[in-house]
Amino acid sequence: MFHHGTNYVSESARSSASAAKSSAAQAKSQVDYLKTEVERLLMITEALWGFIKEQHDYEDQALFDKIIEIDAKDGKIDGRVAPKAPTKCPECTHVLPKKKPFCVYCGAKITKDCFER
Numbered sequence: 001m002f003h004h005g006t007n008y009v010s011e012s013a014r015s016s017a018s019a020a021k022s023s024a025a026q027a028k029s030q031v032d033y034l035k036t037e038v039e040r041l042l043m044i045t046e047a048l049w050g051f052i053k054e055q056h057d058y059e060d061q062a063l064f065d066k067i068i069e070i071d072a073k074d075g076k077i078d079g080r081v082a083p084k085a086p087t088k089c090p091e092c093t094h095v096l097p098k099k100k101p102f103c104v105y106c107g108a109k110i111t112k113d114c115f116e117r
């Protein structure tokens with residue numbers, strides 16, 4: 001009886017370990033996918049900057065300065081732009097969900113910054 005109980009526990013531990021292993025593998029594959037996507041976006045950004053530089057005579061310093069300007073928008077130069085606090089609908093005052101071009105409560109059209117985090 002006791003032996004049976006011990007087996008049950010170790011069976012359950014084995015199953016938890018296997019589930020943890022599988023979700024770790026899933027997380028790793030998601031990270032790998034994101035790394036590939038970030039690399040692709042960096043290449044696209046670099047290509048676009050290359051066109052702009054060539055056609056408008058910019059130096060890399062201009063891009064660097066612009067990045068610092070954007071970084072500083074939220075009051076801190078820390079390599080990221082902090083997400084904005086949720087805003088309220090100007091028509092019905094419900095808190096607006098992010099990423100929607102309209103209020104889901106009253107349908108008012110909402111104009112937002114395309115780069116809002």
Ligand SMILES: [Zn+2]
Binds near residue numbers: 094103104106
């Ligand atoms: Zn509204």
